[in-house]
Amino acid sequence: MKPVCLVIGAGAGIGGNVGKRFAAGGYHAVLCRRSDEEGLQQLVAEIEAAGGSATGYLLNAVEQGSIEERVAAVEEEIGPVEVVIYNLGAQIGDRPLADTSYKAFEMGWQLATFGLFRTASAVCPKMEERGKGVILVTSATAAVRGNAGQHSHAAAMGGRRMLCQTLNAQFSRKGIHVVHVLIDGMVDAPDTLGKMLGPELFQDLRKQRGGEQDGLMLPEQMAETYFHVAHQHRSAWTHELDLRAFSDLAWWNH
């Protein structure tokens, strides 16, 4: 039986590509995303066509019990979750305070902070019992610095980062490897950046900075590092690392 890699937030960007990478590396990928059943099934099909195995679920992470029930069902029906990729983003673009509703602020927290807490609450007891497990958390620049218009996003991601540290503090010695992956740049992802910019701007940006220029981060390449850290020997674990394109400045330089 293959170990399970559960991806929460398996769109066409980081989540989907990390799922593919783990499937290629011998895992059964369980792919969860909020919408787009068609895209989800296509992802499963691609993984299977490449000789891997995967299952896809639509999952509304902010719905009460949704993550918890999915974890329980996967553990019972598919197998032990060895790796979780927590990949829900909460970027809503730059909005001044006056344009950031209470609802938008709370939604950021639901997706970026509370959802991770619920996920950890569901998987950590099982991983602790088994003495091993990996939780890879995709994070953002906003986790380490607040910028204008990022009220919701930065508060949510700052909370996410501190939560990763508390999880690590409690569970590292129990064999659970928690990793905070700080994505410091724009990812070539149609579902997130693409939606935020709209199709035209996104294609323009890809022309200018994508492909050979590598100015957009390529999710299939990022996936290699996710896979690597998930397989570090336990005497040499990484808790935090950043990822950005060579052509970009680090967040502390702009």
Add this chain to the structure above:
Amino acid sequence: MKPVCLVIGAGAGIGGNVGKRFAAGGYHAVLCRRSDEEGLQQLVAEIEAAGGSATGYLLNAVEQGSIEERVAAVEEEIGPVEVVIYNLGAQIGDRPLADTSYKAFEMGWQLATFGLFRTASAVCPKMEERGKGVILVTSATAAVRGNAGQHSHAAAMGGRRMLCQTLNAQFSRKGIHVVHVLIDGMVDAPDTLGKMLGPELFQDLRKQRGGEQDGLMLPEQMAETYFHVAHQHRSAWTHELDLRAFSDLAWWNH
């Protein structure tokens, strides 16, 4: 008419003492706390006995609209809020993940993160219009590092810190001074530390580390620094500073 200093979280520790300091410095102190009407009125009486002026309100900050209505009423009935002291804590002691309920996790966010967002949403438009204002935010070590058992507190305070940075990024140039005060140690405060430890342990600790030993942070002394940074000239503003007792190690050393 005196300028108003609004203290949200005006217990017998930092909040109350900062309120006193601003009252002594010419402000009308508006003191809000969740419970203990008697303690609240005593604080008001002490300020008045010392020649200052103050008003006290019981305020349940997590109640919908509570902060917003209080701000509106103060602005209308008392005067423009020039300084806000956001002093709600969210420390619930060290609890393993399994003992941290969803409710406790959410409560941390309500008090430490969302409450500040709501407060800022209420006061910033007024301060921006007037071209000046100060928001002093009491924060904790947990805002910069997660420690075992601090799942709720660290996530909440990490979010608070990033929110302070986003507020600063938007409002500093509008004349609003946002300060993140990182309290890195135990405060000699009966309402918070006292309640967490219980009366006996708290008195023992005070004997060992309080008073002359200065091993507990004295809130009336901390208040001096709150008052100072609130009055820095706008060409030399502090956004973040730490406070700890001389006898204590910095958080990065233990």
Add this chain to the structure above:
Amino acid sequence: MKPVCLVIGAGAGIGGNVGKRFAAGGYHAVLCRRSDEEGLQQLVAEIEAAGGSATGYLLNAVEQGSIEERVAAVEEEIGPVEVVIYNLGAQIGDRPLADTSYKAFEMGWQLATFGLFRTASAVCPKMEERGKGVILVTSATAAVRGNAGQHSHAAAMGGRRMLCQTLNAQFSRKGIHVVHVLIDGMVDAPDTLGKMLGPELFQDLRKQRGGEQDGLMLPEQMAETYFHVAHQHRSAWTHELDLRAFSDLAWWNH
């Protein structure tokens, strides 16, 4: 006998103004700078005209034994050094690696890092014996992030910051208050910014951003905060704080 405030790097910007502030606050200011005897004597004269007391010395800090001998002489001839303001800068402007000579790199370290180590080695034993003392260290954005062209400056200031933390870790509980003051912006100082930009650019900048605009940091205002933290009660000490103009972005936002 007045307590002594020793300023190492007492030009017309931060150092001189902090010296004035401490003199006004009851200290005998000992002002040391590398050159400009005339400017130095003028500073002493201004302090005396305002009713304070001061002594000025030319001091080449990179000269072997220079700081050590000055400290010893001051202690013997004037009185115990209660406060040290270590204010030597090491900014040489942005230079690509190829234009940063070994000598320039070493000079940065000499001024920013090693000079502070030598100063601390000279004053800490005396302060420890007396059970009190304050070391205020002026630092820069480069202490927390390296930027293009800042090879020498950032390495030197990064070392300075870590040195402040080690000094604090050893000496805080002995009653020595070490403060790392992170200056995150351009200071209205003819000796440093003025020299770096040249007189014309400097005057242009002052017209655009100085005076009423407060876009340049006013050293006489910064001095108020230096004086405040030097007099915090030992139960509530600040180790690190930042200072910037309200009109400027924080370093993490640009």
Add this chain to the structure above:
Amino acid sequence: MKPVCLVIGAGAGIGGNVGKRFAAGGYHAVLCRRSDEEGLQQLVAEIEAAGGSATGYLLNAVEQGSIEERVAAVEEEIGPVEVVIYNLGAQIGDRPLADTSYKAFEMGWQLATFGLFRTASAVCPKMEERGKGVILVTSATAAVRGNAGQHSHAAAMGGRRMLCQTLNAQFSRKGIHVVHVLIDGMVDAPDTLGKMLGPELFQDLRKQRGGEQDGLMLPEQMAETYFHVAHQHRSAWTHELDLRAFSDLAWWNH
């Protein structure tokens, strides 16, 4: 012709093991260390026995011109340096300020900061011309927090970290990948930890925390991560990551 991986500081711990890993991965390893010709030749022999290729040199890094000449000679005689592993440590154990000589303080800087600057000055122009190169810098907890007794080490490592950031800011877009690897724990290395503790304590520690317990970091495992980051696609580069044993607390938790 194989690409060259130049290791400065190739002892029996991280440096030697990283050298082996790169040799196994198709590089010609150039191994430099200060002393122990025998150990050096044994390392070369091991690499060759495993089918790799390597050359060893004794190199006194603090000697004027030593690094520069070695880089030039390697480029001329062996081939283009594609990867540099800068692995010189500067830990001298905990020493109070009074026991930290000026010489010890300077030596820390020479090894940890200036040596890297000299190395970068030698290799960056060549790497920039070729449009690619990797500089992996082994660093330590002391780069991010000063602790009691770490006066020399923390100042040196703090400078090293900021230097890595300035190098990255200038050279990343030129195709040079600079990585700051923060080693946050004790490494199972006879040359460094072994020498610091002495043979008996070191063996005791290995019994308690080594091998199966994985409480000491295993350098051959750390080498896997060095190799991985050196081969990240340029659209997804890591600049900073930490490494510690699962059984250890992160530096911010103790």
